[in-house]
Amino acid sequence: MSIPLTKKDFVSDQEVRWCPGCGDYAILSQVQKLFPEFGIKKENFLVVSGIGCSSRFPYYMNTYGFHSIHGRAPALAAGAKITNPNLSVWVITGDGDAMAIGGNHFIHLLRRNFDINILMFNNRIYGLTKGQYSPTSEPGKKTKSSPMGSLDYPFNPPSLALGAGATFVARSLDREQKHLHGVLQKAYEHKGTSYVEIYQNCNIFNNGAFSDLTERETKMETQLQLDHGQPMIFGKDKNKGLRLNGSQFEIIDIGSQFSKDDILVHNKKDKNLALLLSDLTYQPEFPKPLGVFYEELKPTYEELLINQIDNAKVNMPTANFDELIRSSHTWEIK
Amino acid sequence: MTQVKKQSEELDLVTIRFAGDSGDGMQLTGNQFTENSAIFGNDISTFPDFPAEIRAPAGSLAGVSSFQLQFSSKDIHTPGDILDVLVAMNPAALKVHLQDLKENGMLLVNTANYTPKNLKLAGYEQNPLEDGSLKAYRLIQVDMNKLVITIAKGIDLKPKIVTRSTNMFALGILFWLYEREPDSTIKFLNEKFAKKPEIVEVNTRALKAGINYGETVEIIRTTFRVPKATLKKGLYRNIMGNQATAYGVLAAAQKSGLEVFYGGYPITPASDVLHYLSAYKHFGVKTFQAEDEIAGIMSTIGASFAGDLAITATSGPGVALKTEAIGLATITELPLVIINVQRGGPSTGLPTKTEQSDLLQAMFSRNGDAPNPIIAPYSPGDCYYAAFEACRIALKYMMPVFLLTDGYLANGSEPWLIPSLSDMPEIPTRKVTNPNGFQPYTHDKDTLARDWAVPGTEGMEHRVGGLEKSDGDGNVCYDPMNHDQMTRLRHDKVEVIANDIESAVPFGEESGQLLILGWGSTYGAIRSAVELAIEEGLSVSHLHLRHINPFPANLGDVLLKFQKVIIPELNMGQLSMLIRSKYLVDAIAFNKIQGKPFTLHEIYNKIKELVEG
Numbered sequence: 017m018s019i020p021l022t023k024k025d026f027v028s029d030q031e032v033r034w035c036p037g038c039g040d041y042a043i044l045s046q047v048q049k050l051f052p053e054f055g056i057k058k059e060n061f062l063v064v065s066g067i068g069c070s071s072r073f074p075y076y077m078n079t080y081g082f083h084s085i086h087g088r089a090p091a092l093a094a095g096a097k098i099t100n101p102n103l104s105v106w107v108i109t110g111d112g113d114a115m116a117i118g119g120n121h122f123i124h125l126l127r128r129n130f131d132i133n134i135l136m137f138n139n140r141i142y143g144l145t146k147g148q149y150s151p152t153s154e155p156g157k158k159t160k161s162s163p164m165g166s167l168d169y170p171f172n173p174p175s176l177a178l179g180a181g182a183t184f185v186a187r188s189l190d191r192e193q194k195h196l197h198g199v200l201q202k203a204y205e206h207k208g209t210s211y212v213e214i215y216q217n218c219n220i221f222n223n224g225a226f227s228d229l230t231e232r233e234t235k236m237e238t239q240l241q242l243d244h245g246q247p248m249i250f251g252k253d254k255n256k257g258l259r260l261n262g263s264q265f266e267i268i269d270i271g272s273q274f275s276k277d278d279i280l281v282h283n284k285k286d287k288n289l290a291l292l293l294s295d296l297t298y299q300p301e302f303p304k305p306l307g308v309f310y311e312e313l314k315p316t317y318e319e320l321l322i323n324q325i326d327n328a329k330v331n332m333p334t335a336n337f338d339e340l341i342r343s344s345h346t347w348e349i350k
Numbered sequence: 351m352t353q354v355k356k357q358s359e360e361l362d363l364v365t366i367r368f369a370g371d372s373g374d375g376m377q378l379t380g381n382q383f384t385e386n387s388a389i390f391g392n393d394i395s396t397f398p399d400f401p402a403e404i405r406a407p408a409g410s411l412a413g414v415s416s417f418q419l420q421f422s423s424k425d426i427h428t429p430g431d432i433l434d435v436l437v438a439m440n441p442a443a444l445k446v447h448l449q450d451l452k453e454n455g456m457l458l459v460n461t462a463n464y465t466p467k468n469l470k471l472a473g474y475e476q477n478p479l480e481d482g483s484l485k486a487y488r489l490i491q492v493d494m495n496k497l498v499i500t501i502a503k504g505i506d507l508k509p510k511i512v513t514r515s516t517n518m519f520a521l522g523i524l525f526w527l528y529e530r531e532p533d534s535t536i537k538f539l540n541e542k543f544a545k546k547p548e549i550v551e552v553n554t555r556a557l558k559a560g561i562n563y564g565e566t567v568e569i570i571r572t573t574f575r576v577p578k579a580t581l582k583k584g585l586y587r588n589i590m591g592n593q594a595t596a597y598g599v600l601a602a603a604q605k606s607g608l609e610v611f612y613g614g615y616p617i618t619p620a621s622d623v624l625h626y627l628s629a630y631k632h633f634g635v636k637t638f639q640a641e642d643e644i645a646g647i648m649s650t651i652g653a654s655f656a657g658d659l660a661i662t663a664t665s666g667p668g669v670a671l672k673t674e675a676i677g678l679a680t681i682t683e684l685p686l687v688i689i690n691v692q693r694g695g696p697s698t699g700l701p702t703k704t705e706q707s708d709l710l711q712a713m714f715s716r717n718g719d720a721p722n723p724i725i726a727p728y729s730p731g732d733c734y735y736a737a738f739e740a741c742r743i744a745l746k747y748m749m750p751v752f753l754l755t756d757g758y759l760a761n762g763s764e765p766w767l768i769p770s771l772s773d774m775p776e777i778p779t780r781k782v783t784n785p786n787g788f789q790p791y792t793h794d795k796d797t798l799a800r801d802w803a804v805p806g807t808e809g810m811e812h813r814v815g816g817l818e819k820s821d822g823d824g825n826v827c828y829d830p831m832n833h834d835q836m837t838r839l840r841h842d843k844v845e846v847i848a849n850d851i852e853s854a855v856p857f858g859e860e861s862g863q864l865l866i867l868g869w870g871s872t873y874g875a876i877r878s879a880v881e882l883a884i885e886e887g888l889s890v891s892h893l894h895l896r897h898i899n900p901f902p903a904n905l906g907d908v909l910l911k912f913q914k915v916i917i918p919e920l921n922m923g924q925l926s927m928l929i930r931s932k933y934l935v936d937a938i939a940f941n942k943i944q945g946k947p948f949t950l951h952e953i954y955n956k957i958k959e960l961v962e963g
Contacts, residue, residue: 058811078811081811091644091649096656098649099636099653103656325632325634335633344588345385346768347586349578
């Protein structure tokens with residue numbers, strides 16, 4: 017019997033160099049705490065990243081790791097997963113890395129459904145380049161590169177992921193450690209590409225971007241916890257909920273007019289519902305969904321590939337190189 | 351009936367070209383004659399040339415597709431310069447290719463396609479078949495459409511389908527002309543159209559009708575025999591460059607005990623490497639058609655880190671996109687092979703035409719000092735050995751390696767003495783499993799290679815990445831002296847390979863008036879021209895480089911033994927620039943940038959000019 021691993025086993029000897037107070041610390045700590053719980057040997061983890069503050073992550077994990085180039089981590093992860101499907105592969109990325117320069121690789125990884133986990137730290141700003149607006153920054157945002165306000169409309173990350181064919185879409189918060197732990201656990205358990213958006217505070221360049229969601233005074237009113245099979249109730253007194261009016265959500269109060277039974281029950285297998293929920297991201301009058309939006313099971317890319325190779329080995333001639341290169345017309349010179 | 355007296359003449363060398371509209375099946379026809387000549391025992395060399403457009407407007411100059419073939423009883427290295435026979439299936443083909451037909455050469459045309467509309471599309475004011483402008487050639491005019499429709503009677507096919515067999519009719523005439531049996535083509539038709547017996551039937555009838563036409567028509571009184579070549583003994587097949595490249599990769603996998611991972615994106619003229627490898631799943635080959643060129647190489651880097659023999663193939667525009675990732679593979683010191691099947695540039699350039707203009711891209715395109723070894727094959731069959739060598743170097747020295755082939759090698763073909771896997775050397779890898787004392791960036795003192803500890807190996811967890819790494823422990827390191835040392839190490843890693851490759855040995859005399867220095871696909875034209883010049887007593891030698899980075903260790907000494915060095919290249923002088931800067935030799939650049947290979951005579955004339963002039 018080997019000794020079970022602990023968080024300490026996953027802490028590398030490298031000094032962590034994020035800014036003091038950065039939300040990344042909390043995420044790192046949670047991942048280091050979570051990994052030993054899977055019962056996987058340390059050498060079978062691979063943590064891959066691109067470029068950006070979040071992408072320093074692999075250096076701090078005492079696993080195999082690859083800090084690659086900007087936006088390209090998903091493609092690198094795909095190659096490693098094909099080569100060794102036994103690896104538990106984690107892509108650590110940010111809103112610039114995944115949504116801007118790496119948008120293409122991001123959507124294609126999702127549609128292929130590798131069994132890979134993507135953690136996207138969304139702080140709605142470029143941190144490492146010192147404060148330009150990102151593809152998830154709100155319109156009109158004033159930054160170093162947009163002194164008169166950004167002209168860009170933002171991506172809605174869960175909608176983008178769902179549109180790309182993601183089979184697992186979830187959202188959590190750096191400040192909600194228990195919640196984050198639970199969501200990452202579910203992402204790990206999902207067989208297929210798991211996409212987790214983590215709202216993360218950049219206290220230097222975009223401090224308080226999610227304070228409505230994280231501060232005690234407001235968060236009960238602004239967080240909508242999604243639990244499969246549970247009604248979508250929120251509010252300090254747990255007396256509000258969502259229901260559908262046609263294809264639009266509306267907020268109703270539990271009390272005289274409506275009961276708990278009138279509240280819509282979350283079904284993570286319903287893609288249309290997931291798309292409607294993700295659309296709440298930028299609607300100020302609604303609470304923001306957290307948890308698992310959507311989950312679907314279908315064969316992973318690597319399973320399908322292994323099947324093809326196995327079938328080829330059974331159905332095609334024996335893999336003999338000398339026979340292969342002699343299999344066209346040949347002639348003998350005597 | 352008058353019996354025409356048949357004469358037969360022996361030749362040692364013939365060059366023919368099939369040319370027609372893209373839809374006329376010229377590539378297939380050329381391949382069939384090639385196959386037939388190969389099986390007969392001639393030495394052969396081919397040059398397929400086709401438009402970038404999949405379906406250019408019918409009858410247009412842009413839509414002309416051709417296939418040139420030289421076959422011989424001697425050892426030949428090129429598809430030939432001047433045509434003995436031109437098959438021009440339509441006026442556009444005639445317009446484009448007539449200039450290459452020798453005086454009194456045979457010109458076979460399908461008159462059915464010489465309509466006013468097609469003549470106009472080709473830019474002819476008058477019909478050249480009627481205005482006497484083709485008097486210098488032996489013109490054979492056949493209404494092939496009419497003949498194939500006649501022989502297709504009783505077969506339930508539309509005339510439009512039937513007339514597609516005119517290429518087989520033309521092939522039949524050439525089979526007759528060169529005294530060939532059509533069996534291999536009939537077998538091919540039966541295999542290719544196994545599910546369409548009526549197509550097999552009409553094509554077979556057209557082929558035989560062509561042979562019979564040759565026998566009965568009076569205009570051709572003489573047929574020709576090109577005897578078997580005296581090639582080296584052994585078992586042969588015909589091979590194209592891209593196929594040989596795929597085989598070389600597969601052989602390297604067998605000899606290194608690794609599985610192949612190929613990540614790439616389709617691009618002309620490299621896509622066939624992907625096509626071939628994707629058919630070898632039973633060998634455990636994993637091919638990944640990525641979303642773009644960048645993902646193609648990034649997946650390859652991931653696969654390399656995880657322990658596969660990692661390959662990507664592309665052409666110049668693709669290398670441009672992959673360049674940042676090649677830098678990443680360089681600094682992470684991971685083995686992979688980047689195959690660049692070069693085509694005409696810059697930008698999209700000439701996608702289906704050949705060029706050697708990506709040499710300096712392979713040398714210098716990365717940001718920072720990021721040298722990579724460069725290897726170039728010199729013939730279609732040599733792509734096998736060069737691809738194998740590229741894999742060997744990548745695995746031994748733990749770095750990305752460029753293999754520079756080109757469109758001419760990729761699609762050209764030649765008889766190939768089939769090697770045995772047992773003749774190829776074993777390729778040891780640097781994979782390690784013992785964690786005692788392991789450091790990811792410890793370098794071997796001879797090869798300067800680091801060890802390859804792949805994910806899944808217990809006790810060797812480590813991180814790599816694009817930031818500068820500390821020599822030894824591999825941690826991120828911004829120390830100035832470490833960066834100096836690591837930059838020199840990456841440079842030296844390429845330089846030490848010079849001790850591990852064959853020395854430069856010129857063909858011909860070891861010293862003299864003139865050395866022709868070449869690389870890549872220009873081999874055939876240079877060697878043929880040099881052979882001819884030596885026969886005539888000229889002082890000229892030929893050195894062809896397989897390794898361009900690093901150069902063979904003795905290259906400088908060899909260059910100094912000649913009064914003049916000339917470097918023919920299908921670019922503006924890229925190897926010339928490297929040679930001049932490294933060896934301070936006043937090499938003469940001889941450049942051709944027409945999307946076409948050198949002809950023997952272009953090189954030969956240049957030799958004469960330099961030696962005699």
